[in-house]
Amino acid sequence: DVKVTQSSRYLVKRTGEKVFLECVQDMDHENMFWYRQDPGLGLRLIYFSYDVKMKEKGDIPEGYSVSREKKERFSLILESASTNQTSMYLCASSKSAGAGGYTFGSGTRLTVV
Amino acid sequence: AQRVTQPEKLLSVFKGAPVELKCNYSYSGSPELFWYVQYSRQRLQLLLRHISRESIKGFTADLNKGETSFHLKKPFAQEEDSAMYYCALSPVDSNYQLIWGAGTKLIIKP
Numbered sequence: 001d002v003k004v005t006q007s008s009r010y011l012v013k014r015t016g017e018k019v020f021l022e023c024v025q026d027m028d029h030e031n032m033f034w035y036r037q038d039p040g041l042g043l044r045l046i047y048f049s050y051d052v053k054m055k056e057k058g059d060i061p062e063g064y065s066v067s068r069e070k071k072e073r074f075s076l077i078l079e080s081a082s083t084n085q086t087s088m089y090l091c092a093s094s095k096s097a098g099a100g101g102y103t104f105g106s107g108t109r110l111t112v113v
Numbered sequence: 114a115q116r117v118t119q120p121e122k123l124l125s126v127f128k129g130a131p132v133e134l135k136c137n138y139s140y141s142g143s144p145e146l147f148w149y150v151q152y153s154r155q156r157l158q159l160l161l162r163h164i165s166r167e168s169i170k171g172f173t174a175d176l177n178k179g180e181t182s183f184h185l186k187k188p189f190a191q192e193e194d195s196a197m198y199y200c201a202l203s204p205v206d207s208n209y210q211l212i213w214g215a216g217t218k219l220i221i222k223p
Contacts, residue, residue, distance in 0.1 A: 004156075040122060040215065041215060042199065042213050042214060042215035042216045043199065043213045043216075045210075048210070090157065092157075101159060101162075102149075102157075102159065102211065104156045104157040104158065105156060106155075106156045107156065
């Protein structure tokens with residue numbers, strides 16, 4: 001019963017390409033998040049959204065943008081991919097109240113060459 | 114500043130030995146605290162939260178406000194406990210953000 005689905009498990013893109021990472025949740029959660037996960041650095045928040053069409057910058061938004069046109073879908077966009085954006089990207093969702101109970105997707109391993 | 118510190122990047126113990134994964138936090142109020150776990154090739158998932166005061170897979174964690182700690186403990190480690198463990202804090206003034214520790218990789222040796 002997959003509840004947060006990330007469209008790709010592995011992606012390889014070239015430097016300068018525009019990259020779209022998609023995330024869909026079926027739990028009617030208000031909040032959605034994009035993190036990158038790097039060894040020794042833990043999880044770093046890129047962007048989050050607490051409602052449709054709403055977005056907030058996280059700790060490392062540079063080089064990224066997001067889109068949330070529908071409640072269930074939250075897209076991460078790399079405008080011009082660079083090699084330092086090679087990472088594991090995790091999407092998560094949570095309800096608006098009772099914070100902390102995040103549900104994560106299985107992650108997208110992005111390699112930029 | 115709000116911060117979660119996991120002082121050990123890597124912890125290696127023998128099967129059957131006790132395990133303690135350390136988590137310290139910096140927060141002026143009364144936070145909610147969580148432990149998340151990521152097994153190899155699996156998604157990150159919630160292990161336990163302090164308000165539940167429950168034991169999951171033999172793990173417990175007690176919030177010590179005096180020491181601002183939320184250490185994760187298990188009396189007898191099992192090989193299947195090998196995973197990446199993250200401690201996280203939810204500020205009471207934010208109903209959606211978590212502050213994450215850097216994670217501890219736990220390896221259980223046979």
